[in-house]
Amino acid sequence: MKKRNTVLISGVLSIFILISIQVFMIRNIWKQKDEMFALRYTMWSQEAISFINRRMPTDGFDTVRLLLRGYSGKAINELHAIKNREELTVKKKEILDYFTEVVNREQDLSELLSSYFERRGFDKNFNFSIEVQDLEIISHDTIIIYQNGFSDKQQTSKGKGMASSSDFSKSRVLVNRPILEDNDYRFLFNYYIDFSNKRRLILKETSASLGMSIFSILAVAILFMITYRNLREEKRLSDLKTDFINNMTHELKTPLSTITVAGRTLEMEQIRANQDKILETARMIGKQSIHLNQIINMILDISMWERTQFQLDKKPVEIERVLDEVVESFKSGDGCNATINRKYDFKGVIVDLDVVYFTTMINNLLSNAVKYSDRVPVISVEGFARDNQIFIRVIDNGIGINKIDQKHLFDKFYRASSGNIHKFKGLGLGLYYVKKITEAHGGSVAVDSKPGKGSIFTITIPY
Numbered sequence: 015m016k017k018r019n020t021v022l023i024s025g026v027l028s029i030f031i032l033i034s035i036q037v038f039m040i041r042n043i044w045k046q047k048d049e050m051f052a053l054r055y056t057m058w059s060q061e062a063i064s065f066i067n068r069r070m071p072t073d074g075f076d077t078v079r080l081l082l083r084g085y086s087g088k089a090i091n092e093l094h095a096i097k098n099r100e101e102l103t104v105k106k107k108e109i110l111d112y113f114t115e116v117v118n119r120e121q122d123l124s125e126l127l128s129s130y131f132e133r134r135g136f137d138k139n140f141n142f143s144i145e146v147q148d149l150e151i152i153s154h155d156t157i158i159i160y161q162n163g164f165s166d167k168q169q170t171s172k173g174k175g176m177a178s179s180s181d182f183s184k185s186r187v188l189v190n191r192p193i194l195e196d197n198d199y200r201f202l203f204n205y206y207i208d209f210s211n212k213r214r215l216i217l218k219e220t221s222a223s224l225g226m227s228i229f230s231i232l233a234v235a236i237l238f239m240i241t242y243r244n245l246r247e248e249k250r251l252s253d254l255k256t257d258f259i260n261n262m263t264h265e266l267k268t269p270l271s272t273i274t275v276a277g278r279t280l281e282m283e284q285i286r287a288n289q290d291k292i293l294e295t296a297r298m299i300g301k302q303s304i305h306l307n308q309i310i311n312m313i314l315d316i317s318m319w320e321r322t323q324f325q326l327d328k329k330p331v332e333i334e335r336v337l338d339e340v341v342e343s344f345k346s347g348d349g350c351n352a353t354i355n356r357k358y359d360f361k362g363v364i365v366d367l368d369v370v371y372f373t374t375m376i377n378n379l380l381s382n383a384v385k386y387s388d389r390v391p392v393i394s395v396e397g398f399a400r401d402n403q404i405f406i407r408v409i410d411n412g413i414g415i416n417k418i419d420q421k422h423l424f425d426k427f428y429r430a431s432s433g434n435i436h437k438f439k440g441l442g443l444g445l446y447y448v449k450k451i452t453e454a455h456g457g458s459v460a461v462d463s464k465p466g467k468g469s470i471f472t473i474t475i476p477y
């Protein structure tokens with residue numbers, strides 16, 4: 015139990031450590047890919063900007079310049095007419111809004127970059143954003159409208175369909191820092207691009223590492239589960255063997271001590287004078303010896319089957335007659351306190367059987383039906399022949415067997431409630447024996463049972 019718990023804890027712990035390491039590695043790979051992505055597009059954007067500057071008659075802000083020139087002349091006059099501080103603040107905001115709106119609306123740089131990227135085979139689906147750095151209106155003196163770092167408000171404008179500002183700043187790439195200047199104004203801003211499908215692209219690039227990580231975690235988890243199951247199975251078998259030794263000691267010692275006591279009784283003078291007592295004691299010795307002999311034979315048979323091929327001594331027999339004999343002899347022995355009903359009709363079929371093994375097999379089922387009962391046992395032995403098979407059912411009104419135990423019932427050494435504290439003594443070999451014998455005859459055995467109601471064991475043998 016302690017060993018199993020240690021294995022379980024260390025297994026879970028190692029899977030947890032493995033998952034942590036994998037998560038850490040994937041995060042690092044993701045970070046690297048993310049940085050590489052930004053680096054790649056920074057380089058390509060710079061290439062694109064210098065290409066545009068060298069080869070194009072425009073830098074992408076011609077319309078913007080035109081509109082701002084007309085507006086700034088008007089703005090100077092309006093600023094000079096303002097006397098009051100609050101009004102001045104409102105006007106400055108209005109000017110800043112206009113400048114940013116015009117540059118967002120009228121710039122052509124995005125289109126130029128997009129077509130450059132397309133020509134080079136890069137991804138062209140990006141959004142742009144503008145971050146104003148400095149805006150001054152110049153007349154005979156300079157009026158600072160906005161200065162990044164000096165203002166308490168940072169003005170960022172984005173293109174359509176942008177992510178939230180914090181998300182955006184993480185993934186955007188600074189492409190250009192244009193300075194738009196004229197007689198009446200000086201306007202500085204940062205131009206950024208951002209790829210909305212960047213996550214998908216990086217995911218695609220990291221998918222191989224991700225797949226391998228998931229695979230390795232799964233492989234370790236499955237291996238661990240297999241090891242743990244094997245360990246549990248080993249433990250179950252070792253428990254079964256320990257129980258078997260304890261049960262066997264009990265099963266052998268009980269008849270032996272009865273025989274010993276009976277022997278001592280026979281030595282007593284007053285017993286020897288009584289013929290009836292001698293007969294009774296002799297019968298007891300005989301019965302216990304037969305029981306002892308049966309147990310030892312069953313153990314020897316099973317141990318022999320482990321080493322050699324199953325040897326059956328089959329003979330054609332009338333099944334009804336053989337079954338009658340077995341039930342009759344059981345009734346006069348172990349089953350004398352049980353009611354045994356016979357409801358079989360095999361229509362005289364002849365079956366190839368090893369009668370000795372067959373008898374032991376039916377005896378095992380009948381003695382279980384008597385043993386595993388907490389009231390007066392009522393047993394039905396039913397049977398019929400159909401489709402070249404004989405069916406024999408042993409039905410009892412005993413304690414029954416739950417579903418979990420039913421699954422293992424025919425395993426070697428298995429007892430429904432394990433341990434030597436079992437209320438009903440036994441070795442856990444009887445049903446294993448039944449299974450082996452039916453299989454050796456080309457047949458099978460099945461159980462159907464309800465706890466508290468009774469059990470039905472069905473044997474099928476072909477003929």
Ligand code: ADP
Nearest residue numbers: 382383386412414429430440441442443444445
């Ligand atoms: P044993 O009787 O020596 O324990 P068996 O292989 O004959 O070994 O039976 C295995 C287990 O199946 C038993 O320990 C018992 O719990 C259960 N069992 C077998 N037959 C019956 C029955 N007729 N009714 C209830 N339980 C049964």
